[in-house]
Amino acid sequence: MRMNIFRQEFNMRLRSVIIWSAAMLAMLFVFTSLFTAFAPDAELLNEMMSKFPEALLTAFGMNGVNLATILGYFSFIFLFVQVCLAIQAANYGFGLVSVEEREWTADFLLAKPVGRPQILTSKLLAALSGLLITDIVVWVSSFAFIQLFKGDRTYDTQTLVLLLLSIVPFQLFFLAVGLVVSLLMKRIRSVTPYAMALGFGMYFLSVFGDMLGESVLEKITPFRHFDAQYIIQHDAYDMPLVLISVAVILVSLVGSYVLYTRRNIPAVV
Amino acid sequence: MNVIEANHLTKYYGKSRGIVDVSFQVNEGEIFGFIGPNGAGKSTTIRLFLSLIYPTSGSATIFGKDCIKYGPELRQDIGYLPSDVFYYERMKVIDLLKYSASFYARDCTQRMHELADLMELELHRRIEDLSYGNKKKVGIVQGLLHQPKLLLLDEPTAGLDPLMQRKFFQLIQEENRRGVTVFFSSHILGEVQRMCSRVAIIKEGRIIEIADIRTLQQNNYKKVQVEGSNLNAAYFDLPGVTNLEHSNGAIRFFYKGDINTLTRAIGGITLSNVTIEEPTLEEIFMHYYE
Numbered sequence: 001m002r003m004n005i006f007r008q009e010f011n012m013r014l015r016s017v018i019i020w021s022a023a024m025l026a027m028l029f030v031f032t033s034l035f036t037a038f039a040p041d042a043e044l045l046n047e048m049m050s051k052f053p054e055a056l057l058t059a060f061g062m063n064g065v066n067l068a069t070i071l072g073y074f075s076f077i078f079l080f081v082q083v084c085l086a087i088q089a090a091n092y093g094f095g096l097v098s099v100e101e102r103e104w105t106a107d108f109l110l111a112k113p114v115g116r117p118q119i120l121t122s123k124l125l126a127a128l129s130g131l132l133i134t135d136i137v138v139w140v141s142s143f144a145f146i147q148l149f150k151g152d153r154t155y156d157t158q159t160l161v162l163l164l165l166s167i168v169p170f171q172l173f174f175l176a177v178g179l180v181v182s183l184l185m186k187r188i189r190s191v192t193p194y195a196m197a198l199g200f201g202m203y204f205l206s207v208f209g210d211m212l213g214e215s216v217l218e219k220i221t222p223f224r225h226f227d228a229q230y231i232i233q234h235d236a237y238d239m240p241l242v243l244i245s246v247a248v249i250l251v252s253l254v255g256s257y258v259l260y261t262r263r264n265i266p267a268v269v
Numbered sequence: 270m271n272v273i274e275a276n277h278l279t280k281y282y283g284k285s286r287g288i289v290d291v292s293f294q295v296n297e298g299e300i301f302g303f304i305g306p307n308g309a310g311k312s313t314t315i316r317l318f319l320s321l322i323y324p325t326s327g328s329a330t331i332f333g334k335d336c337i338k339y340g341p342e343l344r345q346d347i348g349y350l351p352s353d354v355f356y357y358e359r360m361k362v363i364d365l366l367k368y369s370a371s372f373y374a375r376d377c378t379q380r381m382h383e384l385a386d387l388m389e390l391e392l393h394r395r396i397e398d399l400s401y402g403n404k405k406k407v408g409i410v411q412g413l414l415h416q417p418k419l420l421l422l423d424e425p426t427a428g429l430d431p432l433m434q435r436k437f438f439q440l441i442q443e444e445n446r447r448g449v450t451v452f453f454s455s456h457i458l459g460e461v462q463r464m465c466s467r468v469a470i471i472k473e474g475r476i477i478e479i480a481d482i483r484t485l486q487q488n489n490y491k492k493v494q495v496e497g498s499n500l501n502a503a504y505f506d507l508p509g510v511t512n513l514e515h516s517n518g519a520i521r522f523f524y525k526g527d528i529n530t531l532t533r534a535i536g537g538i539t540l541s542n543v544t545i546e547e548p549t550l551e552e553i554f555m556h557y558y559e
Contacts, residue, residue, distance in 0.1 A: 004371040012357070104355035108411075111319050111351075112372040113344040264282070264322040267312055268353045 002114055002122045009126030013092065017130040020088045021137040024081055028138070031077035032145035035070060039151055042068035058210045065229060070150045071159060074142070075228035078163065081138060082170065082223060087199035088134065089171035092127040093178020094195050096120075097260060098188040106265045116261045124179075124253075131171045139164050159235050166226040166237065173222045173245050174198060176252035183259040187266060219244060270297045270333065272419055272450040273318065277327035280313050287313040288474045290327070295452055300445055302465030302482070303454040310474040311454040312352060315423050318452075319349060331419065345373060348417035352424040352454075354408035358397035362407055365396060366414065373415040381414040387436065401428045409437060413444070420444065420451045426460060438464060458547060490523045492548040493531065497540040507534060523548065 038045060045067050049057065057065075066072035097120070100106040109119065142164055146155065178198060182188055202221040209217035209224065218224035218241075225241040273295035280287035288310035295301040305311055316322045318329055320340040329336045331343050356365050366385070370377035385392055388406040396404065405428045412420070420441070426434045441464065445451055455461050461468055462482060470478040495505075502515035509526030524531050535543055 002372075004368060008357075008368055012359075103358070104353065105357055107316075107321060107349075107351050108356060108369075110321050111344060111347070111349040112369070113341045114372060115341045118341075262323065265316070267316060267321075268355075 001125060002118055005109075005114070005119060005122035006126045006129075009123050010129055013126065013130045016088075016091075017133050020084065021134045024084050024134065025137055025141045027080060027084070028077075028141045028145055031080070032074070032142075032149050035073050035149045036151060038067055038073065039153065055211050058207065069155070070146055070153050071155045071163075071232050074146060074160075075163070075232045078228040079223075082167070082226070082228070083199060083203055085134070085138075085167055085171055086174045086202060086222070087195050089131055089174035090178040090198040091191055091195035092130065093175040094182045094188060094198075095191040096123050096127055096175075096179050096182070098182040098185075098191065101266060102188065104268060107267070110265055116263075117257055120257060120260050124175075127175060128172075131175065135167055135171070138167065156235070159232055162235065162237070163228055163231045166228075166231060169242070169245055169249065170222050170226045172249050173225075174202075176249045176256070180252040180255045180259070183256055183263065271295065271330075272297050272332060273301075273452060274330045274333075275314070275318075275327070276329065278314065278317055278324050278329055279326045280310075280317060280322065281325045286310075286474045287322075287325075288317075288471070291471070291474075291476050292327075293469050293476060293479055295450060297450055298445070298448055299467060300441070300451040300453060300465045302461035302468035303452065303471065304456060304458065304461050304468055305454075305471035306456055309471045311456075311471060312423055313474075314471070315349075315421050315452070315454060318421060319344065319347070345415075346418040348412040348415065348420045350408050350412040350420070350422045350425050352427060354401075354404045356396045356404065356407060358395070360396055361392070362390060362394055362396065362399070363392040365407065366392070366411055369411040370414055375415060377414045377416075380416060381410065384410040384413055384440075387440065388433070402430060402433070405429055406433070409440075413440070418449060420449055420453075422451065422453045424455055425453070426455070426457070434460075490525045490548050491528070491531070492521070492544075492546050493524050493535075494519055494521045494542075494544045495535060495540050496520075496542040497538070500538075500540075504538065505534065507531070 049065075049067070065076045067076070097106075100109060110116070142160070146160070178195065181194070181198075188194060203223055205217050205221040206223035206227075209215070209221070222245050225238065225245040227238065230238050271294040273293075275291050275293050278291040279289050291310070291314060303311055303314065313322070317324055318331060318336055320337045323337065332346070334343060336343060360368070362385075366381050370381055384390075388409055390403070390406050390410060394403075396407070399407065405425075409425070412422075422441070425441075426437065429437060438460070441451055441453075451464075453461070453465060465482055467479065467481055469476050470480075493505075496519045498518070500515070500518070500520055502513055502520050505513060505520055505522055507524075507526075507530060509524055509530070511523045511525070513520070513522040515521075531545075
């Protein structure tokens with residue numbers, strides 16, 4: 001790890017981290033605050049929802065959601081936070097080394113007396129620190145807003161902690177996969193479409209996998225691996241699925257180091 | 270000692286050619302010119318030395334060590350100025366230079382300010398606000414601030430105004446007097462002739478000549494064009510004249526030999542215009558094939 005590269009990378013990404021964190025904080029505030037409106041009629045709402053077509057409920061991840069409990073409600077809105085986290089992490093993953101190649105600054109960095117593994121490690125740690133800041137904002141605001149808007153209802157703190165901690169490997173999945181895909185490609189012109197495609201793509205896979213009852217699809221998307229409802233209902237992770245995520249992360253990271261050290265840095269023609 | 274040794278370096282980008290079987294040595298303390306037209310493989314060669322790219326076959330050593338295996342260590346003593354300079358647009362010049370300096374073991378602060386003063390660089394401007402020439406100056410300062418023992422300059426003068434070019438050449442010559450070895454790629458023959466002791470000429474990825482600069486100068490062709498009415502091409506068929514052609518009222522030819530013979534011949538007839546210039550590199554190359 002090289003402190004100077006870390007600092008440079010961290011500073012360059014700080015603005016984006018603040019914007020993403022603020023957006024998620026605002027979203028959590030608005031959605032959690034709505035619980036005070038739902039809560040008094042929650043039983044009615046549950047009954048009404050049971051009359052909706054199953055496919056519709058599944059599409060919004062509301063199948064089996066118990067809106068009457070604060071965590072049940074939270075598990076539903078948490079899906080939107082996950083989508084944001086996925087796109088943010090994928091964005092950092094895809095951009096980690098490709099941005100320097102697109103803007104031709106890679107020549108500057110790689111002509112310095114540092115080895116490529118060190119560069120990649122420093123960049124990865126800087127991106128992880130950015131994601132960690134977002135995590136802390138999500139964690140603190142989730143707790144604060146639930147506390148603020150739960151009314152007279154109670155919840156299990158340990159379950160909530162379990163749910164909130166799941167976002168770390170969840171982000172790592174998108175960061176690592178984004179990185180390795182970017183290194184498999186010659187050039188990435190714009191990072192955002194790729195990040196959106198990976199983030200939303202995985203989300204839709206989880207939704208359609210659910211609707212079609214296709215069990216193979218759900219095996220590959222972290223939206224399934226870290227399904228909020230499962231965690232809330234079982235008070236535990238769906239371990240075999242979580243291990244798939246962990247395996248994908250490890251393979252992607254190892255692959256990234258191998259690909260990056262062997263990479264031919266493109267030049268302006 | 271050979272500072273750079275290229276041994277049968279070959280680089281293909283997929284199927285397209287980078288360089289083929291390039292071998293040469295650069296001695297310690299010399300200014301070595303590397304000339305060739307655009308796309309001949311000059312940048313490819315330099316980028317191989319920096320292990321920005323990896324050779325398809327062959328190898329290179331710098332200071333006697335393999336340039337891939339010992340890359341990070343070797344780059345402590347290498348200064349690199351790319352042909353196209355790109356830096357982090359949102360940074361200020363001073364922050365970029367400090368970031369650059371932070372990679373090197375030695376303290377570069379003093380040298381950095383000396384160089385910035387010399388190149389008249391405004392340190393508190395943002396990179397994105399700089400003109401191309403000013404970015405190039407940033408490149409020069411960041412390439413020299415750690416007092417490298419080897420300079421790899423890839424078409425360093427492109428984008429610099431003539432005054433800055435002169436300052437830059439003085440700077441390079443000063444560095445060279447201190448013992449710095451310079452590897453200098455260019456497609457401008459004049460500046461190479463002025464600066465370098467030896468040159469390698471590369472064309473379509475292959476080295477076609479490695480020569481002492483004096484030898485090259487003896488082969489110094491002039492490109493001559495005369496215009497006027499009722500010109501007779503045969504009049505200029507002197508010894509040393511080649512590629513003589515007559516079209517659109519103008520006569521063009523190459524001349525190699527005593528320049529006075531040529532000026533007397535030109536002075537002997539009535540002309541409306543005359544130009545005598547250095548041949549372009551491509552034209553020199555043509556003579557290499559003759």
